[in-house]
Amino acid sequence: MVRAGGMSAGLTQMGHEQVPLWQADDAHPAPEALVDAAQQGEFRREAGDLYPGLRAPVPDGYAAWLAQTVGALLASDTAAAVCLRASFAVAGDDPSRLAPIQRIPHFDDCSDAIVAAVHYLCAAPHGGTSFYRHRATGFERITAARLPLWRQALVRDGAAHGLPPQTYHEGDSPAFERIGQAALAFNRLILYPANCLHGGDVAGSWRIAGTSPRLTVTSLVRLDRPPV
Numbered sequence: 001m002v003r004a005g006g007m008s009a010g011l012t013q014m015g016h017e018q019v020p021l022w023q024a025d026d027a028h029p030a031p032e033a034l035v036d037a038a039q040q041g042e043f044r045r046e047a048g049d050l051y052p053g054l055r056a057p058v059p060d061g062y063a064a065w066l067a068q069t070v071g072a073l074l075a076s077d078t079a080a081a082v083c084l085r086a087s088f089a090v091a092g093d094d095p096s097r098l099a100p101i102q103r104i105p106h107f108d109d110c111s112d113a114i115v116a117a118v119h120y121l122c123a124a125p126h127g128g129t130s131f132y133r134h135r136a137t138g139f140e141r142i143t144a145a146r147l148p149l150w151r152q153a154l155v156r157d158g159a160a161h162g163l164p165p166q167t168y169h170e171g172d173s174p175a176f177e178r179i180g181q182a183a184l185a186f187n188r189l190i191l192y193p194a195n196c197l198h199g200g201d202v203a204g205s206w207r208i209a210g211t212s213p214r215l216t217v218t219s220l221v222r223l224d225r226p227p228v
Contacts, residue, residue: 008024103164129182
């Protein structure tokens with residue numbers, strides 16, 4: 001870990017394709033204010049969104065802070081980091097309601113120049129985020145060139161293994177192997193390529209009575225060039 005401003009930050013690389021994962025602890029200078037803002041927010045389900053939960057707008061200024069932070073962590077030109085979207089997000093849909101595509105690892109965008117960010121604003125017993133390799137293809141990232149092959153491979157997975165179990169995906173499965181994991185800690189920010197296969201570690205805590213929501217901020221940030 002190295003210090004970047006008030007943060008302790010580091011980079012690890014995962015799997016055969018050396019998928020980069022950046023992690024920064026003590027990321028935001030006022031995380032409690034973000035939690036307060038979320039508690040005042042109007043959470044709703046967005047049409048067409050496959051996220052297994054609800055979203056709400058983030059406060060003014062968060063997107064600019066995130067773009068600057070991403071630029072600092074990736075040692076790139078901060079002016080070239082543009083936040084495409086950012087929202088509070090609470091995962092916790094009943095897995096019996098999830099569509100099959102929501103029960104396997106996913107990617108957010110095919111572009112090599114977009115990174116995804118998850119800012120944890122909760123604590124245990126909630127889990128973090130896991131990263132995966134697709135066993136049949138060996139893919140750990142889904143680029144535009146790989147997208148047709150990926151879609152064909154999912155059809156073959158269905159024929160070989162049947163539909164995925166009616167639960168949140170977590171850990172190894174017949175079709176996927178976990179290659180890395182980012183543990184959850186309050187005010188931890190993680191960044192990773194938007195085209196890598198990943199999923200939230202939600203299975204263990206989505207319905208524990210008395211548990212505070214799994215509050216995060218989920219974002220996409222575009223860079224002027226691929227970071228790795």
